Amino acid sequence: MTTPDLPVTDAGWFRKGLSDGVGVPALLLMATMLGIGGLVRDIGFPAWAGTLSTLLIWAGPAQVILFGAVAAGAALAPTAFAIALSSARFLPMTVSILPLVRTPGQSLVRRLLAAHFVSMTTWVEGLRRLPGVPEAHRWAYFMGYAVTINVAGMLATHAGYYLYALVPKALAAAFLFTTPLFFSAAMVSAARHSWDWAALGFGFFVTPLVTPYLPPGVDFLLIGVVGGSIAFFIAKRRAGRGEGAP
Numbered sequence: 001m002t003t004p005d006l007p008v009t010d011a012g013w014f015r016k017g018l019s020d021g022v023g024v025p026a027l028l029l030m031a032t033m034l035g036i037g038g039l040v041r042d043i044g045f046p047a048w049a050g051t052l053s054t055l056l057i058w059a060g061p062a063q064v065i066l067f068g069a070v071a072a073g074a075a076l077a078p079t080a081f082a083i084a085l086s087s088a089r090f091l092p093m094t095v096s097i098l099p100l101v102r103t104p105g106q107s108l109v110r111r112l113l114a115a116h117f118v119s120m121t122t123w124v125e126g127l128r129r130l131p132g133v134p135e136a137h138r139w140a141y142f143m144g145y146a147v148t149i150n151v152a153g154m155l156a157t158h159a160g161y162y163l164y165a166l167v168p169k170a171l172a173a174a175f176l177f178t179t180p181l182f183f184s185a186a187m188v189s190a191a192r193h194s195w196d197w198a199a200l201g202f203g204f205f206v207t208p209l210v211t212p213y214l215p216p217g218v219d220f221l222l223i224g225v226v227g228g229s230i231a232f233f234i235a236k237r238r239a240g241r242g243e244g245a246p
Contacts, residue, residue: 010183012142013133016189017144020129025121026149030156037061038167043071047161054157058150062086085215092224093123101132101142108137117146198234202227 008015033054040050045067053063062083069079094115101114118126126142133141184204207223212224 007018007137010137013137014144015143017141018147018148020141021145021148021152024130025125025143026152028147029119029121030152032060033153034160034163035155036060037062037157039067040157041161041164043067045070045077047158050161051154051158054154056151057083058116058153059087059090067080090118092228093120094118097123097126097130100126102137103136107141114139114142117143117150119146119149121149122146144189195240196231199227199231202230 003010006018037047037052040053050063050067053066057063057066065082065086066079067081093215097118098111098115102111122142122145125145129145130138130142169239203223206227
């Protein structure tokens, strides 16, 4: 339900998404993308290639795979396959957030645009913010928020290309870890139920133990599916006992 302080049109909600995207999540993402820009410079690619990769790929690990593979002279097909595997973790994120963005009669183009802009940052922030947005305006709000985050990432990638020479390589590499750290902190702060903590705990403690034995690129996806399934069954069991479920 809207109030006099909230927008009443798609354009108004899009602008609100743009303004809400300016904040700590965008700054942390920019720190990560600075590292991508530095990587692009280090392997001798032009600045525009790194900036374009942020717009089109929109996934730091996949961008690292792309530029590393191309620099090593890897064939196109294996490179594309490795990028697809590394981005498989976005599938459950996209499946879980699109129902919040989708509205009756929404075109396929709009759904595909929303799916493209799903990232760790837009996913966790979208799950937190979208329930408070009127259903008819959620797509507009999400796109405004995602555009701000994506543009911030592109600007940081471009800037990182030129700033890379001014900072130690160890610091530039450390920039790549800021977004995963934010994502982890945001998930912990959002945990409210025992099943939330079960999923998070499984991921934190099991990942370093089993990752060396899982296929690269799908390890996080498999761990997430198992951990999420455990959390789901805990929630179902609690619901069966009348203790409530999300």
